[in-house]
Amino acid sequence: xxxxxxxxxxxxxQASIAKYRERGGYKALEKxxxxxQTAVIDEVKASGLRGRGxxxxxxxxxxxxxxxxxxxxxxxxxxxxxxxxxxxKDRILMERDPHALIEGMAIACYALNCHLSYIYIRxxxxxxxxxxxxxxxxxxxxxxxxPSLMGKDYPLDIYIHLGQGAYIxxxxxxxxxxxxxxxxxxxxxxxxxxxxxxxxxxxxxNNVETLAALPWIIQNxxxxxxxIGTEKSRGTKLFSVSGHVAKxxxxxxxxxxxxxxxxxxxxxxxxxxxxxxxxxxxxxSVPVMTAAECDGVLLDYESLLKAGSMLGxxxxxxxxxxxxxxxxxxxxxxxxxxxxCGQCTPxxxxxxxxxxxxxxxVAGKGRKSDVDLLLKIADMMEGKTICPLAxxxxxxxxxxxxxxxxxxxxxxxx
Amino acid sequence: xxxxxxxxQEIEAKNGQTIIQAAGDHSIEIPHYCYHxxxxxxxxxxxxxxxxxxxxxxxxxxxxxxxxGMVVRSDNERVKQAVRGVLEFLLINHPVDCPVCDQAGExxxxxxxxxxxxxxxxxxxxxxxxxRKVIDLGAMVVLDQERCVLCSRCIRFFEHVTETGExxxxxxxxxxxxxxxxxxxxxxxxxxxxxxxxxxxxLTSRDFRxxxxxxxxxxxxxxxxxxxxxxxxxxxxxxGAIFRMIPRRNPEVNRSWLCDEGRLSFHQLNSTERIERPxxxxxxxxxxxxxxxxxxxxxxxxxxxxxxxxxxSTILGFASPSATxxxxxLFKRYLGEQIGAVSFEFRVDSEDRRVADEEDQLLRHFDKxxxxxxxIKLGFMNDDLDGIQGAIDAARAGRIKAGVVIYFKPLVSRxxxxxxxxxxxxxxxxxxxxxxxxxxxxxxxxxxxxVLPVAAWSEEDGxxxxxxxxxxLAGKAVEPGGDALPVWEVFAMLLHAxxxxxxxxxxxxxxxxxxxxxxxxxxxxxxQTRLPGVVLA
Numbered sequence: 017x018x019x020x021x022x023x024x025x026x027x028x029x030q031a032s033i034a035k036y037r038e039r040g041g042y043k044a045l046e047k048x049x050x051x052x053q054t055a056v057i058d059e060v061k062a063s064g065l066r067g068r069g070x071x072x073x074x075x076x077x078x079x080x081x082x083x084x085x086x087x088x089x090x091x092x093x094x095x096x097x098x099x100x101x102x103x104x105k106d107r108i109l110m111e112r113d114p115h116a117l118i119e120g121m122a123i124a125c126y127a128l129n130c131h132l133s134y135i136y137i138r139x140x141x142x143x144x145x146x147x148x149x150x151x152x153x154x155x156x157x158x159x160x161x162x163p164s165l166m167g168k169d170y171p172l173d174i175y176i177h178l179g180q181g182a183y184i185x186x187x188x189x190x191x192x193x194x195x196x197x198x199x200x201x202x203x204x205x206x207x208x209x210x211x212x213x214x215x216x217x218x219x220x221x222n223n224v225e226t227l228a229a230l231p232w233i234i235q236n237x238x239x240x241x242x243x244i245g246t247e248k249s250r251g252t253k254l255f256s257v258s259g260h261v262a263k264x265x266x267x268x269x270x271x272x273x274x275x276x277x278x279x280x281x282x283x284x285x286x287x288x289x290x291x292x293x294x295x296x297x298x299x300x301s302v303p304v305m306t307a308a309e310c311d312g313v314l315l316d317y318e319s320l321l322k323a324g325s326m327l328g329x330x331x332x333x334x335x336x337x338x339x340x341x342x343x344x345x346x347x348x349x350x351x352x353x354x355x356x357c358g359q360c361t362p363x364x365x366x367x368x369x370x371x372x373x374x375x376x377x378v379a380g381k382g383r384k385s386d387v388d389l390l391l392k393i394a395d396m397m398e399g400k401t402i403c404p405l406a407x408x409x410x411x412x413x414x415x416x417x418x419x420x421x422x423x424x425x426x427x428x429x430x
Numbered sequence: 431x432x433x434x435x436x437x438x439q440e441i442e443a444k445n446g447q448t449i450i451q452a453a454g455d456h457s458i459e460i461p462h463y464c465y466h467x468x469x470x471x472x473x474x475x476x477x478x479x480x481x482x483x484x485x486x487x488x489x490x491x492x493x494x495x496x497x498x499g500m501v502v503r504s505d506n507e508r509v510k511q512a513v514r515g516v517l518e519f520l521l522i523n524h525p526v527d528c529p530v531c532d533q534a535g536e537x538x539x540x541x542x543x544x545x546x547x548x549x550x551x552x553x554x555x556x557x558x559x560x561x562r563k564v565i566d567l568g569a570m571v572v573l574d575q576e577r578c579v580l581c582s583r584c585i586r587f588f589e590h591v592t593e594t595g596e597x598x599x600x601x602x603x604x605x606x607x608x609x610x611x612x613x614x615x616x617x618x619x620x621x622x623x624x625x626x627x628x629x630x631x632x633l634t635s636r637d638f639r640x641x642x643x644x645x646x647x648x649x650x651x652x653x654x655x656x657x658x659x660x661x662x663x664x665x666x667x668x669x670g671a672i673f674r675m676i677p678r679r680n681p682e683v684n685r686s687w688l689c690d691e692g693r694l695s696f697h698q699l700n701s702t703e704r705i706e707r708p709x710x711x712x713x714x715x716x717x718x719x720x721x722x723x724x725x726x727x728x729x730x731x732x733x734x735x736x737x738x739x740x741x742x743s744t745i746l747g748f749a750s751p752s753a754t755x756x757x758x759x760l761f762k763r764y765l766g767e768q769i770g771a772v773s774f775e776f777r778v779d780s781e782d783r784r785v786a787d788e789e790d791q792l793l794r795h796f797d798k799x800x801x802x803x804x805x806i807k808l809g810f811m812n813d814d815l816d817g818i819q820g821a822i823d824a825a826r827a828g829r830i831k832a833g834v835v836i837y838f839k840p841l842v843s844r845x846x847x848x849x850x851x852x853x854x855x856x857x858x859x860x861x862x863x864x865x866x867x868x869x870x871x872x873x874x875x876x877x878x879x880x881v882l883p884v885a886a887w888s889e890e891d892g893x894x895x896x897x898x899x900x901x902x903l904a905g906k907a908v909e910p911g912g913d914a915l916p917v918w919e920v921f922a923m924l925l926h927a928x929x930x931x932x933x934x935x936x937x938x939x940x941x942x943x944x945x946x947x948x949x950x951x952x953x954x955x956x957x958q959t960r961l962p963g964v965v966l967a
Contacts, residue, residue, distance in 0.1 A: 182602070199598075199599065204471075204472075204473045204490075204493050353603055353604070354603060355602075355603070356602065356603040356604070357602050357603075358580065358599070358601070358602045358603050358604065358605070358606030359474050360473075360474045360475070360476050361474070361475055361476045361477075361516050361519050361520055361579070361580075362476055362515065362516060362519055364519075364580070364603060364604050364606060365519035365520065365522055365523060365604055366519055367603065367604070368523075368559065368603055368604030368605075369519075369522055369553065369557075369604075372557050376557075389552060395515070396512075396515030396516075396518065396519060397515075399487040399488065400476050400479060400487075400488060400512055400515070400516065401476065402473065402474070
């Protein structure tokens with residue numbers, strides 16, 4: 017296993033600029049600044065790095081959609097609104113190695129010809145924001161950021177914006193709306209942020225983990241990065257594993273690593289000698305996999321998709337055989353009902369309705385017909401909304417209900 | 431101009447149009463709540479989802495631009511099922527209190543349910559989300575949050591049309607509700623519009639609420655007479671009474687909007703006592719009711735006598751800028767051409783000199799009369815008299831001895847109205863012989879020798895010429911009270927009494943005469959005075 021993102025995570029005082037530089041920090045930025053801007057983009061393209069926020073879109077390609085030679089400024093926004101249940105990887109990066117994010121952002125800004133950048137941190141991460149702010153202050157003091165990026169004639173400012181606690185603001189267009197001071201409502205696309213984003217200007221929104229991988233890629237070269245992983249899933253990925261494993265936590269895994277090996281070896285196996293029942297591999301919004309379905313599945317974008325689920329954010333939730341699936345789904349559905357922004361009809365009404373039906377079922381007040389009604393609601397929501405939040409509710413509902421139907425029916429009386 | 435196929439029919443769209451707009455231009459309705467042609471597109475309701483070939487997901491017709499060669503279906507099973515689903519979602523938390531809801535009969539939830547829904551509700555009553563009801567939002571609007579489909583039309587109206595931003599969403603998920611900050615009243619001269627654009631019963635009119643079921647109402651196309659803007663309106667009435675006035679869309683004048691003063695202006699019609707019979711002053715100096723024939727014969731005889739005694743130039747015609755073009759036209763024909771009078775005016779110096787002055791950026795003009803421009807175009811602006819003061823001075827100096835005066839109380843009142851009536855009284859008192867045509871009773875009328883009851887706005891067919899010279903037709907919605915007649919008809923009778931030709935049986939006939947020859951209305955066709963109206967050269 018290669019350590020790229022977590023290589024220094026447990027080293028003492030890694031969050032300080034002195035220790036960060038001592039361990040090779042900001043060398044990659046120096047190297048990038050000596051390159052042509054487009055050469056940096058090409059390097060990222062060649063590395064095969066894909067967005068680590070959940071969608072897995074190739075980062076270099078995303079950057080290349082940004083028009084150059086426009087008279088509007090270009091903005092880079094770092095999405096640190098880590099809110100997907102089961103996901104807690106970005107927080108570790110910002111808490112323990114905040115300069116890696118700053119360096120990654122500086123490289124990205126330079127490549128994109130961006131001079132003003134924001135880190136949008138979820139409101140609940142105030143303590144993380146404090147660490148990150150301290151690092152930013154140090155970077156300014158060290159004249160890395162500010163009027164001249166590491167001494168080069170290239171001004172760059174990075175600011176932190178703390179969200180107010182809405183899951184939807186992790187969706188890139190609501191993040192932009194929120195940053196502009198508006199209600200966090202996703203925008204209708206097109207136009208896409210690449211051309212009409214923050215303040216109607218070209219904008220790139222990248223996840224913390226994506227940006228934090230950039231210094232290593234620049235320093236070690238695209239070839240070294242793309243040598244790790246599978247053909248279409250290059251490099252390493254963080255997995256934040258929670259649930260019934262002996263050693264929950266954040267792990268860095270070469271993409272393509274076997275799922276069951278990861279659970280049984282790296283994460284210490286199922287706790288208390290129980291048996292694996294199901295895995296939600298990529299945050300609560302992806303389809304749940306039964307233990308049987310996990311056989312032979314690899315931790316990469318393609319393999320998980322083939323197995324009927326998704327890599328998502330890498331927020332893995334492991335469930336043992338004592339788990340009530342209706343109760344678990346009820347908790348998940350409650351989350352999406354609570355976090356639906358309410359802008360468009362199917363999500364606003366559907367998430368709430370499904371959550372109430374599930375609460376009834378768990379309370380033993382459900383009817384047998386409610387199980388099919390849940391599937392009907394999922395059909396009524398799927399693919400009909402402005403943003404993917406409804407689909408994030410549909411995927412767990414449909415997979416839980418179809419794969420564990422008898423458990424739901426057992427709770428329903430009539 | 432991209433061509434595309436909608437439900438198998440080839441349609442040409444305008445450049446930059448979305449599917450719903452192009453479909454609308456060809457009278458193909460795609461169901462929708464949030465889309466409104468005079469508001470920015472929002473795409474939130476998801477009712478207008480359509481199936482576009484080569485697009486994996488259904489896409490909203492309101493946000494999707496038409497592309498050349500696009501193949502769109504709004505009528506296949508996939509779309510119908512999606513629309514049914516959205517409708518079912520909108521109804522799960524809706525109170526379905528149609529029996530006590532004012533919107534019933536013109537509610538998009540009801541309409542679409544009949545077309546797309548017809549399902550049985552699967553949500554138990556106790557599971558519905560409860561929200562607040564009967565929230566007082568000021569003089570015009572009452573809010574019921576439970577009935578709201580959260581389409582944001584009202585929010586967008588205040589954000590983009592009046593640019594005042596009073597309304598907003600509160601909360602999130604299925605607890606989202608619309609409202610104003612701390613329930614503050616909508617202190618906005620255009621707030622009534624949100625009642626019209628609300629597709630459901632969430633925003634209802636404080637004025638019209640519970641007055642009448644909409645299916646009992648008859649609609650008459652008209653033009654607002656509240657100011658010189660000339661907004662297109664629909665007058666809804668029943669059994670001779672007007673119940674409400676709502677805007678009709680005229681993209682050239684008012685788009686879909688109407689100001690609150692205009693909206694409520696019809697209440698003025700019966701706010702004070704109406705004149706019901708012609709009144710003729712007898713030898714004893716007391717006004718007594720008379721038959722129209724007697725009144726008309728008496729007026730014509732008296733004016734002819736004055737003309738003989740002191741010349742036609744001593745006779746004044748003082749018009750009202752609230753009278754129709756037809757009324758003013760025959761007024762001029764009788765008093766000018768038949769009697770020979772040369773002195774005409776209409777300005778009492780209230781706001782009638784400000785016909786083209788905007789009161790605000792949206793619709794309203796300072797001049798609270800619908801036809802000042804018509805009066806100007808028909809030659810009622812007299813440089814020598816220069817308004818009513820000149821007429822009063824001329825009467826005092828004896829240069830003017832008799833006058834025929836038309837006066838309508840403005841339907842939108844301003845403090846200057848009383849002063850204007852005072853000026854009319856001054857004028858009438860100075861005249862040796864005065865004929866007054868009016869709709870409402872007023873003390874000053876007791877000085878007149880003859881008082882004739884005439885039909886007010888909405889009680890006669892006719893055209894008005896707005897501030898920019900746009901001639902628009904206003905239909906007759908209700909009967910005038912008592913023996914009142916339209917102004918044009920009074921002068922048609924006077925022309926007949928004087929022995930002139932008087933072939934007009936209707937306002938339409940008068941309009942036809944107006945458009946003959948070389949006058950300002952020459953060449954116009956009556957059909958042109960319907961939406962969007964025709965602007966005089």
